[in-house]
Amino acid sequence: MGKVEAFQKKKLLIVDDSAFMRKLIADFFEGHPTIQVVGIARNGKDALTKISHLQPDVITLDIEMPEMDGLQALKAIMEEHPIPVVMLSSMTKAGADATLKAMEYGAFDFVAKPSGTISLDLHRVRDDLIEKVVAGSEAKVSKLKKVEKAVRESGLQKPKPALPSRPNPFLHGRKKLVVIGTSTGGPRALQTVLSGISADIDAPILIVQHMPPGFTKSLAERLNQICSIHVKEAEHGELVKRGTAYIAPGGFHMKIKVVGSALSLYLDGDEPPRGGHRPAVDVLFESVSFIGKDLIAVIMTGMGADGTKGLRQMKSRNNVVAIAESQQTCIVYGMPKSAVESNLVDDVVDLENIAKTIMKYLP
The missing domain is CATH 3.40.50.2300 (Response regulator)
Structure with missing residues (x-):
């Protein structure tokens, strides 16, 4: 036996x-x-x-x-x-x-x-x-190989738009906000999605990728080299701007705060990990649920269920479009599966179509 x-x-x-x-x-x-x-x-x-x-x-x-x-x-x-x-x-x-x-x-x-x-x-x-x-x-190795091919095809240097000559804050009470959560398989998935986002996107993008300290900065630098939009590791207290993607630093939960007519990032290294993660997708999603915005939430490949609780709170307070990566392209169909099974997801799409779906919901 x-x-x-x-x-x-x-x-x-x-x-x-x-x-x-x-x-x-x-x-x-x-x-x-x-x-x-x-x-x-x-x-x-x-x-x-x-x-x-x-x-x-x-x-x-x-x-x-x-x-x-x-x-x-x-x-x-x-x-x-x-x-x-x-x-x-x-x-x-x-x-x-x-x-x-x-x-x-x-x-x-x-x-x-x-x-x-x-x-x-x-x-x-x-x-x-x-x-x-x-x-x-x-x-399934076939998925690893498929994503590797998508990464190679998306990994070409793209021209950056000129930075605005003056601060370009995302004003509270006006535009939309995109929030993304991912884990295992996320770096490659983010490359595929962010490289497909137009440089003139009229919204900021806030991202939680489960990673330890130090790795998120390298990820942001790598993505910034190959994406049309600006990608950076988030900094405490900075005002968010449209056309920029902010990646939560490893070891810190990322939250959003209203500062006058703008939105500011708040990095919290004191709140305990949520579900073993800091940053956690749930923390970001719960935080943005309080700003009274139109939101586009995306949950991609990863183990576990991080993001589902936060998505539920977002949906209860805001006008939210929720997008989940399909099982067909997920390296690990955990986080998206949890969200889909909660009946909170509006669109289930393959990885290579997520950027197009995000842009569809923006003015």
């Missing part, structure tokens, strides 16, 4: 140049009901050799390794043996940039090591790593 159960488990390959880290990650899955560690590899080259005969369902892959690093290995894996890959990254600027590159190459998701390449305190992210490995083991 035990052999049958083990055979039915999803197979995990751990790739890390540190023996300590390999052992630590393997211990996390000791006795796990659905995941079985079937092998370890010391670097990317070793991993490619072992993939063909171990045939894992999911891989954890360290970014920083000798001989063949994680990015090189990931690229080869997605070309030769497409498998869901969860990256392990250091919490540095270089680590964040490399992680975003990994997302573009087709990685399923990532976990940031708490304290460098060899993290003695990796147990702090144990639950997060396990959750993402389990979700990755159930993901």
Whole structure:
């Protein structure tokens, strides 16, 4: 009976140049009901050799390794043996940039090591790593490849409109506001959506992407390079402007406040995480529900149900159009599914049509 159960488990390959880290990650899955560690590899080259005969369902892959690093290995894996890959990254600027590159190459998701390449305190992210490995083991590789293609097609440098010569605040009581929430698969989904938004959009865009501190700044910088609209990491107290997308910084909930005739961003690092997340989509959605605006709310790929409670509050107080990404294009159909099942969603659309749908509802 035990052999049958083990055979039915999803197979995990751990790739890390540190023996300590390999052992630590393997211990996390000791006795796990659905995941079985079937092998370890010391670097990317070793991993490619072992993939063909171990045939894992999911891989954890360290970014920083000798001989063949994680990015090189990931690229080869997605070309030769497409498998869901969860990256392990250091919490540095270089680590964040490399992680975003990994997302573009087709990685399923990532976990940031708490304290460098060899993290003695990796147990702090144990639950997060396990959750993402389990979700990755159930993901369809075809979706990862499809999104990767969409990202490549959207990733062309686009001209920026000239910045206004004077402040261009989004005035309270006048225009519309777009709010977006996403998680696993979000960086690539955001690239597809934001690169499809016209530079003359007559609304600001507020975004919550589940990410740790440091990674959201790199994400904003990357998106700003390839989108017609301006994309930036949100700053506390700044007035929001139309034609600009603001990404909530990792470690802070993003809220909106009315300041005179304008709207201002409020970043809260003291309120506890909501559902394990800070920033949380629910917090942003609940905050904008109090400003009495016409709102366009978008919920895209991600695990869990973040955004549904906030959407319910928005709908009870405002004129809201809710858009959810379809199951057909979601890397993880969790957050959109929760919203759709609540009967709060007005449009369910494929990823490549979300930008067009947003623009349809703007004047």
